[in-house]
Structures are given as structure tokens and as C-alpha cells.
Amino acid sequence: MSEPARDDASRGYRDHPRSKxxxxxxxxxxxxxxxxxxxxxxxxxxxxxxxxxxxxxxxxPVDSAAAAATPSGTAAASPLTAVPASPAPAASGAGRAASPKATPPPATAAAPKAGKVPAAVAPAAAHKPAKVPAAAARKPAAVPAAAAVAAPAISPELDGQIGAIIAANSAYALGVSLIDLSDGVVHGYGVQGNFVAASTAKILAASAYYHLVETGRASLAAPMGGTTAGDQIRQMVQQSNNNSWALILSAVGYWGIAAYAASIGITYDCTVNLLTPEEMARTLELLYAGRLLSARHTAQLLSYMQNTNFETLIPPAVPPGIEVFHKYGLLYGNLHDASILVKGSRAFVFVVYTRGLSESDMGPRTRIIQKLTRTVTGALF
Incomplete structure (x- = not known):
């Protein structure tokens, strides 16, 4: 930007009579x-x-508007001005919704490693750019640097594939939510209204009790149901034990669970147990990002979401090398699986809610969930 003209009068400069x-x-x-x-x-x-x-x-090219808007008539500061990147689609398929970008997770914890209980779970690695191979780094760019900006991982092509699977199975109510943890944007497909959350809501109950522990109002070592509260949480999540769920909900309280859900942006009534696919996805995003619980409790809860007693929905359709943390739900006509998929520096939340007539059509809906899983993992990993 050109330097503003000086006002010499303000500096006390005067014309001398002899200088005229x-x-x-x-x-x-x-x-x-x-x-x-x-x-x-x-x-x-x-x-x-x-x-x-x-x-x-x-x-x-000469862009007079851009030159006028930038200092000293230089090119626009943003590289996207010169070579616009493909924007993330605002809508795709029925019920598509994009939410505001989530706050990046704290950088003090790392994504869990395969085969181990994660020691600290805020996935800072999910927000780091992938390393470029040395050979590629030495190769001169054929296009301007701005054009090398990576396209969104959740592409319009993937949107279309998910939408097509949902449309081909319209006999069932299907709701899908997908979040790339690197940007926090929710991609919603199909039915985005309330479903009976079934056992997927046990993650919310577990988080609410851990929150009480972290605020000094409860203890994992407290006696509960012939064992401890901590063990009841493990049984509730890993074994989907409904008696454990009832005990944890009783300890948290009706208003306690409602208040906790509201604190993370969810309206929840445990007597009806309704959640949307997006609300479940947001809960898992916050959990994995370390923004619900301490690193220790986050790691513990995620460890319970592996090797559960029902691994027949999302997990078998995930290719080797991708970690799966999930909680399924099965109640009458509701069949759900809510997962976090992690490989290296990439992490995604993937939730599928389905509603059919009864448990008699679980087979077809299981195959739909697995087809969606293969489609998503094939595109993202």
C-alpha cells in the first residue's frame, strides 16, 4: 500500500518570508x-x-478489482484467488447438511495406535498434512502452488455414491452422517431426523458419568451393581449390557444426562432415547478429539469400543489397517452402527442409522451398512 501523503503543516513547517x-x-x-x-x-x-x-x-491476466483490493496493487493474498479449489458441496442427496467448522482439537494428545489402548486420544495427527515423499518433493511443480491444494476428502463423487445406495434401498429409513476430523464438517445423507438411538446412546451415558468423575462428583471405584462404576461402564459399552446402562443412567440422573447432552449441543431425553445421525456423529467427533473427557478417560472409553460383543456391522467391511472404534445399536426395527475410522493421520466419524419393520429384516440392512462402509472406506483411505 502506498504511503499516505504527509501533512507538513502538522509538523510545524512554515514558509519563510524570504523564500517566497x-x-x-x-x-x-x-x-x-x-x-x-x-x-x-x-x-x-x-x-x-x-x-x-x-x-x-x-x-x-490483469484483474483490476483484485489489484484495487490488495496492497500496492499486488495479486490477491489468498492462493485460491488465482486457482480456485473445488469447494465442498453444500448439499447432496436428501437431508444433506453442512455444519460449522469445529474447533481444532488440542495438540497435546495423539491418535490411538493400532492394537493398543490409546494413551492420549486428541487426534492432533488427524489435523497434520500428510508427508510428501522425498521424490515428489524434489519434482518441480507443473502448476502454481495454489492449484496443489488438496481437494476435500469427502468428494461430490462419494456424496453421489452414498446417495445412490440410500435411494436404491428406500424400503428402509436410512440416515448417514460422515465427518472428516480434519475440518469437522458434517456430511449428512438420507433421513436426518430422530431415530430411536438404541444402544448407540450408551456412549453419551458413559461420557456423562466420566464427566461427573472429572468434576469430583462421582468415582469409577464406587460400588455399583455388585462391582464398580468403572466396570459397569465397560460392560455397558463393550458388552452392551442393558442392566449396566440402567445403573449408569440412575447414577447420572434424568436431569443430569439431559444437562450434559445440552452442554455439547444435543437435546436428549433418556426416557425416549432419540438422537439424529448428526448428533451421534458429533458426540463421537468430540470424544475422539479429546473435547469431552480427559485423555485418560477418552482412551479408556475408546478401548471399550473395540472388540465388542457384536462385530458384524461396520467392522467386517473395513479393510485391514484401518482401526475401528464403534458402538452398535439393536432394538426392534432399529439397527445402527456408529464408528470412528482411523488410519495414520486420517480419521473419520461414520454413522449409519437404519429403521426397518422388525428384526426380521436385519440381514438386508446389515448388507446395506456393509456396502456403505466399503464405499466410504474405499473413497477415504
Whole structure:
């Protein structure tokens, strides 16, 4: 940006009476300096002509609006001005919704490692750019750097594939939510209204009790149901024990679970147990990002979401090398699976809620869930 003109009067500069020109002085000065002025003007004109000619020969586009909006008439500061990246689609399929970008997780914890109970779970690694191979790094770019901005992982092509599977199985109510933890945007497909959450809501109950522990109002070592509260949480999540769920809900209380859900942006009544696919996905996103619980309790709860007593929905359709943390739900006509899928620095929340006539059509809906899983993992990993 050009420097603003100085106001010499503000600096106390004054004209001295003796400095004022006498009669005819201006005319004499102009006559004396006219050749210099003409020479300078000619040089300036030649430089302008040369600059315009060079710009035309190079084919460089001139964007007067962008130049006016940026300092000193330079190119726009954002690289996306020169080469616009493909924006994430605002809507795709029935019920598609994009939510505001989530706050990045704290960088003090790392994503869980395969085959081990994660020691600290805030997936800072999920927000780090993938490493570029050395050979690729040495290769000169064929396009401007702005064009090398990675396209969104959840692409319009994947949107269309998910939508097509849902449309082909319209005999069932199907709701899918997908979140890339690197940007926190919720991609919703199919039915996005309330479902009976069944046992997927046990993650919310577990988180609410851990929160009581962290605020000094409860203890995992407290006696509960012939064992401890901590063991009841394990049974509730890993074995989907409904008696354990009832004990944990009783300890948290009706208003306690409602208040806890409201604190993370969810309206929840445990007497009817309704959640949307997006609300379940948001809960898992916050959990994995370390924004619900301490690192220790997050790691413990995630460990209970592996090797559960019902691994027949999302897990068998996930390719080797991808970690799965999940909680299924099965109640009458409701068949759900809510998962976190992790490989290296990539992490996604993937939730599928389904509603059919009864448990008699669990087979077809299981195959739909697995087809969606293969489609999603094939596109994202």
C-alpha cells in the first residue's frame, strides 16, 4: 500500500518570508528546467510502454478489482484467488447438511495406535498434512502452488455414491452422517431426523458419568451393581449390557444426562432415547478429539469400543489397517452402527442409522451398512 501523503503543516513547517518567489521567478525557473522535465517525461513514457508490452507478451491476466483490493496493487493474498479449489458441496442427496467448522482439537494428545489402548486420544495427527515423499518433493511443480491444494476428502463423487445406495434401498429409513476430523464438517445423507438411538446412546451415558468423575462428583471405584462404576461402564459399552446402562443412567440422573447432552449441543431425553445421525456423529467427533473427557478417560472409553460383543456391522467391511472404534445399536426395527475410522493421520466419524419393520429384516440392512462402509472406506483411505 502506498504511503499516505504527509501533512507538513502538522509538523510545524512554515514558509519563510524570504523564500517566497519574486515577480517573474516562476517563469524563469520553468524556462531553466523545461529540458529536464521533458527528458524525464519521455523516459517515464518509455518505461510505461515497455511494461505494458511485456505484460501483453507474457499473457498475464490483469484483474483490476483484485489489484484495487490488495496492497500496492499486488495479486490477491489468498492462493485460491488465482486457482480456485473445488469447494465442498453444500448439499447432496436428501437431508444433506453442512455444519460449522469445529474447533481444532488440542495438540497435546495423539491418535490411538493400532492394537493398543490409546494413551492420549486428541487426534492432533488427524489435523497434520500428510508427508510428501522425498521424490515428489524434489519434482518441480507443473502448476502454481495454489492449484496443489488438496481437494476435500469427502468428494461430490462419494456424496453421489452414498446417495445412490440410500435411494436404491428406500424400503428402509436410512440416515448417514460422515465427518472428516480434519475440518469437522458434517456430511449428512438420507433421513436426518430422530431415530430411536438404541444402544448407540450408551456412549453419551458413559461420557456423562466420566464427566461427573472429572468434576469430583462421582468415582469409577464406587460400588455399583455388585462391582464398580468403572466396570459397569465397560460392560455397558463393550458388552452392551442393558442392566449396566440402567445403573449408569440412575447414577447420572434424568436431569443430569439431559444437562450434559445440552452442554455439547444435543437435546436428549433418556426416557425416549432419540438422537439424529448428526448428533451421534458429533458426540463421537468430540470424544475422539479429546473435547469431552480427559485423555485418560477418552482412551479408556475408546478401548471399550473395540472388540465388542457384536462385530458384524461396520467392522467386517473395513479393510485391514484401518482401526475401528464403534458402538452398535439393536432394538426392534432399529439397527445402527456408529464408528470412528482411523488410519495414520486420517480419521473419520461414520454413522449409519437404519429403521426397518422388525428384526426380521436385519440381514438386508446389515448388507446395506456393509456396502456403505466399503464405499466410504474405499473413497477415504
Amino acid at each position: 518567489p519574486g515577480p517573474g521567478s516562476i517563469t524563469r525557473r520553468l524556462r531553466r528546467h523545461r529540458p529536464h522535465y521533458l527528458t524525464a517525461a519521455a523516459v517515464a513514457f518509455a518505461l510505461v510502454v515497455a511494461g505494458v508490452s511485456a505484460g501483453v507478451q507474457s499473457g498475464a
